[in-house]
Amino acid sequence: MSDIPLERSAVGVSTRRVGTRLPARVIVALICWLVIAIMAWPLIMSFLASLKPQAEVTAIPPDYLPHSLSLQSYLTVYEYQAGLPTYLFNSSMVAFLTILFCLALAVPAGYGLARFHVPFKEVLFLLLLASMMIPYQALLTPLFLMFTKLGLTNNHVGLAIIHTILQLPFSVYVMRNAFEGIPRELEEAAIVDGCSPLQILGRVFMPLAVPGMVTVALFAFIMSWNEFLAALIFMSKETSFTLPVLLTSVIGSFYGSVAWGPLQAGVMVSVIPCIAIYFLLQRHYVSGFLSGAVK
């Protein structure tokens, strides 16, 4: 992982500020606050709208702030069609399986790539990264035909496989780097102790590669939880929707009198886990982002 530190030496920063006059600094601070306000505004408005009673959400012209609070919109979404618990379960299950598949495939692959002589290693590595260069959008038609035959449409495993296709290149890349970063002495010590390669992986390497595995799991979750196109195509039955597909159904079914309140409530349900995880694992997220993109 090319762990580019976002916290740069404080010394350099303070010297850089020497020539800055106070007014310029005040202006920059004001710009910062303005930018924060612009970025937060849509999310805050959506959150507040999800708590407005029906009459206030549909008021024309709309007011920015609610006059009274209500959980009506959340109740509507909760009871919508097969019920929110079903949809939360679908999204969670697909995300969980995607994490599982990505780790099960990328951990050994990364270990093999990082720690062994393999004939044509770099060619095989490129093959594993191939789905990064082939847009998955183009593969959905043949995959749909294939999964229809196999009974994998409207199926958690089926959608998780699609999400694994998307996420595998990044996962393999991260795990290879994670294993390459571990000092060789540890491995040699384990061999002297008579460990097999599988034991070395399980007892020596995997515990040390936990940060890499967290990064893989984190990105697999965020991608799978949010992915829309494949979920729309492969989860077409009312009981198998994931959250983003549910939202299209919410907007579609109330047309004429669009249920903006329940829609924003649904948006909040799908957004909050992502934001919570981002705040908890911010460091992993940013470094993973850079390692995946910068290569």
Place this chain on the structure above:
Amino acid sequence: MYANSSRYVGLLFMTPALLFVAVFVFYPLGQLVYTSMTDASLLGGGKFVGLENYAKAFSDRGFWRSLWFTVSYTLYITPVLMGLGFLAALLTTENTRLKQVTRGAIFLPVVIGLASSSFIWLWLFDQQVGLFNRLLVDIGILDKPLVWFRSAELGQLAVIISVTWKIVGFGMILMVAGIQSIGDDLIEAAMIDGASYWQRVRRIILPLAARSILLATLISAIGSMLAFDQFYIMTSGAPRGQTFTSVYWIYQNSFVYFKLGYGSALSLILMVIIMAGAAVQIALTSRKGRS
């Protein structure tokens, strides 16, 4: 070299992933090529028709229109994303508390789903209950709320505004990393020579961060060429199919009209365009990086 030098142990560890890619990427890719030369539909069929689908694609105005719309969307949004991303990176590169919070706020929408953000903005842009419309009226930019999704241009502008909010942090974070990897001593030397802030940006930061900027541009442009969610949710292709993107048009053909053979041909054409674009940009990136 390696503590364990058996040639096939490593291969064994890679086998599950390689099999997965063979079954779920390369096999479907072969199927895609084959299906594109049949008249397969979800309702049956599958007769071999040679290159007929490709001939049809070349005279399909809907396909060309969607392709051109996607290219124009990419050409509009990429400079916006990269320009604002660069300014955001300049603003937040230092590590004071306020700037870190600003960076976090700009990056925050990157972690939520594109579908979720599109649903937020669909509502904000609504002519009757949309608060973005209200805000534009309140600050005097508009006289009265606009109907954003009845014209292709306004619809596209609305999508660009929403996607910019959602994804500008992506380019920013790559460029912050690029700027932070420039040595402080270089910038300090320029300051001692009396270079103003914008001179330092132009002469030092911009050239030295060029690689990160090009990389961000490449990833961003390919993403825009494959746009679907934001248009499906916000414009639904309206008015009269003028805001169909390529992926959306393929989705329509394959999964709404069930023309899988034709959809496959379109997918292959799009794939070749994307890969060609990527190759050109990668070549550009590596050449610029060296000089």
